[in-house]
Amino acid sequence: AQTVTQSQPEMSVQEAETVTLSCTYDTSESDYYLFWYKQPPSRQMILVIRQEAYKQQNATENRFSVNFQKAAKSFSLKISDSQLGDAAMYFCAYRSAESWGTYKYIFGTGTRLKVLA
Amino acid sequence: DGGITQSPKYLFRKEGQNVTLSCEQNLNHDAMYWYRQDPGQGLRLIYYSQIVNDFQKGDIAEGYSVSREKKESFPLTVTSAQKNPTAFYLCASMEWGGAGDTQYFGPGTRLTVL
Numbered sequence: 001a002q003t004v005t006q007s008q009p010e011m012s013v014q015e016a017e018t019v020t021l022s023c024t025y026d027t028s029e030s031d032y033y034l035f036w037y038k039q040p041p042s043r044q045m046i047l048v049i050r051q052e053a054y055k056q057q058n059a060t061e062n063r064f065s066v067n068f069q070k071a072a073k074s075f076s077l078k079i080s081d082s083q084l085g086d087a088a089m090y091f092c093a094y095r096s097a098e099s100w101g102t103y104k105y106i107f108g109t110g111t112r113l114k115v116l117a
Numbered sequence: 118d119g120g121i122t123q124s125p126k127y128l129f130r131k132e133g134q135n136v137t138l139s140c141e142q143n144l145n146h147d148a149m150y151w152y153r154q155d156p157g158q159g160l161r162l163i164y165y166s167q168i169v170n171d172f173q174k175g176d177i178a179e180g181y182s183v184s185r186e187k188k189e190s191f192p193l194t195v196t197s198a199q200k201n202p203t204a205f206y207l208c209a210s211m212e213w214g215g216a217g218d219t220q221y222f223g224p225g226t227r228l229t230v231l
Binding site: 004009033035037042043044045046047050091095097104105107108109110 | 150157158159160161162165175205207209218219220221222224225
């Protein structure tokens with residue numbers, strides 16, 4: 001069975017600085033999707049970025065980028081120029097793309113990011 | 118506006134009562150999901166449905182039930198058999214097939230047992 005591990009329960013970053021959140025996963029599949037979701041205090045889950053495993057290029061969305069290391073099964077999120085609004089829980093998630101009809105997501109336990117003014 | 122709505126935002130239940138959480142989406146998504154979130158834990162899958170009139174148990178289905186009679190609706194009933202139902206419940210939906218691989222979430226329902 002697939003697993004997703006976020007080993008950093010909490011991280012802090014100074015405003016305008018860069019921070020990297022770690023995520024590792026375990027799977028025997030070769031085709032899958034990886035996601036980072038943000039959950040601010042409102043508790044609304046917001047998609048930050050997604051990566052397709054067959055794509056070599058790391059995904060980027062404005063100040064958010066990933067470092068996808070398929071062989072190492074690592075999927076870290078880098079936030080550049082951190083802003084106060086980035087303070088939230090961040091969840092890493094995995095979804096198989098191989099099994100037709102299997103659309104289950106597996107979530108990590110989350111990393112709480114604090115942004116210091 | 119297209120999106121996912123959940124109601125109510127806060128729900129209080131007495132022990133022994135069944136309660137139903139509503140989830141509606143107007144995104145024309147095929148798949149819908151229910152998750153439970155407890156403090157310090159990630160999201161745990163309760164039930165999911167990929168098409169109308171079909172649904173599958175997730176990892177923690179005991180004490181819960183669902184129905185999927187319409188594409189846009191996926192209500193969750195928390196029964197009295199659920200021993201510790203106080204939690205935050207999130208509903209999500211996803212388009213099925215093609216580039217549709219991203220789940221979108223509703224705002225959640227906070228259930229408290231009195």
